[in-house]
Amino acid sequence: MRDPSPWCPRFAEGPGTLADRLARAIAEDIGQGLLPRGTRLPAHRSLAADLSTSVVTVGRAYTLLEQRGLARGEHGRGTFVMGPGPGGGGGPWATPDTDSGTMANGLADLSLNLPPVLLNRQDFARAVATLAETDALPDPASYPPCAGSTELRRSASLWLTQQRPTAPADGLLITNGALQAVAIAFTLAAEPGRPVVTEAVTFPGAIVAAGNLGRPLLGATMDEEGMVPDSLDAILTRHPGALVYVTPVLHNPTGATMSEARRLAILAVARKHQAQVVEDDAYAILRGDRTPTLYHLDPDRVWYVNSFSKPLSALLRLGVLVAPRGREAEATRGIQGSTWTAAPLPSAILNLWLNDGTADRTAIAMRADATARMDLIRSTFPGLVSPEYRAFHVWLPLPEPRAERICRWALAEGISLTPPLAPVVDANLAMGLRLCLGAPSRPALARALATLKGLLDREEHAAAAIL
Known part of the structure; x- marks a missing residue:
């Protein structure tokens, strides 16, 4: 029998659907340290009953938390808290209109190749x-x-x-x-x-x-x-x-x-x-x-x-x-x-x-935004892309074991990356990690890239020590 969840169910105050308010309440309590990393959240049905709402609402709230890297569902076990990140603090709960790829812990979802939200x-x-x-x-x-x-x-x-x-x-x-x-x-x-x-x-x-x-x-x-x-x-x-x-x-x-x-x-x-x-x-x-x-x-x-x-x-x-x-x-x-x-x-x-x-104005703004995000890439990963490169995705060439390891470590830090094998047709010819840069705010992206750089440096040092 599963241990009961320690969380006291509630909806956050303020605007939004019930799912938004439920997700925001959980995010707030994660940020305040009331729900430490690894805490199991209540089961869908029991939480729905406690709050007199539907299982669908609870499911949507948990999905929002997963999208922001604050929680992770494990089949047959439940949903568990993943945040806050290493910097501590829950940070603001970002709405999809303002920052669709930013997690409440200030890091980012870099797994989907989405453009920034310039048309809300x-x-x-x-x-x-x-x-x-x-x-x-x-x-x-x-x-x-x-x-x-x-x-x-x-x-x-x-x-x-x-x-x-x-x-x-x-x-x-x-x-x-x-x-x-x-x-x-x-x-x-x-x-x-x-x-x-x-x-x-x-x-x-x-x-x-x-x-x-x-x-x-x-x-x-x-x-x-x-x-x-x-x-x-x-x-x-x-x-x-x-x-x-x-x-x-x-x-x-x-x-x-x-x-x-x-x-x-x-x-x-x-x-x-x-x-x-x-x-x-x-x-x-x-x-x-x-x-x-x-x-x-x-x-x-x-x-x-x-x-x-x-x-x-x-x-x-x-x-x-x-x-x-x-x-x-x-x-x-x-x-x-x-x-x-x-x-x-x-x-x-x-x-x-x-x-x-x-459409004309938005396309111009998209190019300018892509240029600014490339500046973040060049400052964090010098030499990774050419001076004229402008896009919302970049490629980190890495052998499969390293790519899988970095992807796993990043998730533990609240950063979601494209699964390394997702774009691969022939792993004998090319392998690496795709970083999708468009969805988070630029400050959140900068923090996420710095965290990734730290993980890569740590992994390189560990590999060198083994050799």
């Missing part, structure tokens, strides 16, 4: 109010066209080509995030069961999408510009009919960016083997990249993917897909067969922001 709930509320006032809300009695409304497609195409001059101007389809566009391209770009050739480490979502479609993943060797053409050539020789998935700009997770010569070389290999190429261009707007897209260089072979989540807001969850010339109808059916259409209300909000200047 109030901005979304004002957008909906404007749509209502101008009679521009979507018709609740119908769906937009599967490819997105004509007006949104036109606005999105104009805005993308202003931000990314060689992005395709025609044939743009609206999807529910870039990942849906990737999944549709994976479905249509090669015969069922054929492999996907990608970088040795790649976007974890693409790994999941390929697995869901029953497509094996093959990792190509990488260098400072990303995928190496000779490695791709060797893999396609052994696996005819495979498709290629590549991120030429600010590769996720390594940040590599291809020169135009490298892009032409990759396309030449694909052309030699008659392979289709899926180009993930989701990070190019953050960098302000002017190098030609793969689609621009070979529109008959390349499936082009981009995102509005990265340069604007994760809440939009909208992306674009442009199929190779002549295959737009197939791609549209792919959207129809999965979600029928992109979500109507976010689509209407996006169309408003693309036309009223909000």
Whole structure:
């Protein structure tokens, strides 16, 4: 029988849902030392009964605590306190609008590649109010066209080509995030069961999408510009009919960016083997990249993917897909067969922001914010990234045992990192830790990076002592 939890249940005073107030009450007591690290929190049902609330409310509160690194659920055992961190004190309870990735102990969640919250709930509320006032809300009695409304497609195409001059101007389809566009391209770009050739480490979502479609993943060797053409050539020789998935700009997770010569070389290999190429261009707007897209260089072979989540807001969850010339109808059916259409209300909000200047201002602010976060990286990890590098993720090359060890130690300090194997296709070719920098406030990020640097230094000293 489990020992009872020592915590006296209560809701915190002030605004917020019951789940917010419950999570805030627990966070406050953790910060005051009333709930030390390792304390088991009450079981969901007993806490719900004590507070005359629902089990769902308790579950949501515990999830908020886990997201901020204050608690951790263990299957079959319960939920346990993880904070406060080594500096002591609970710190302020950050609301999602102000600091979605900051934990109450002042450290941060660096596990998800989210942009900073520059468009908050109030901005979304004002957008909906404007749509209502101008009679521009979507018709609740119908769906937009599967490819997105004509007006949104036109606005999105104009805005993308202003931000990314060689992005395709025609044939743009609206999807529910870039990942849906990737999944549709994976479905249509090669015969069922054929492999996907990608970088040795790649976007974890693409790994999941390929697995869901029953497509094996093959990792190509990488260098400072990303995928190496000779490695791709060797893999396609052994696996005819495979498709290629590549991120030429600010590769996720390594940040590599291809020169135009490298892009032409990759396309030449694909052309030699008659392979289709899926180009993930989701990070190019953050960098302000002017190098030609793969689609621009070979529109008959390349499936082009981009995102509005990265340069604007994760809440939009909208992306674009442009199929190779002549295959737009197939791609549209792919959207129809999965979600029928992109979500109507976010689509209407996006169309408003693309036309009223909000998207322009936000993209500029995103680039400035990314530059400031890179300054934190350079001051904490000198030499890790080049002076021109600007993104919300960086890569720490580490062998698997060290990466796993640092990830585990970081969690014990209240810092959540991407699991080391999540982006890995071939661990023999590349291994390390991805640090996602966008969600926490910059002060919280600075503290988290300093803590990570300390963990890495400690681990290096321990390894040297053993040797």
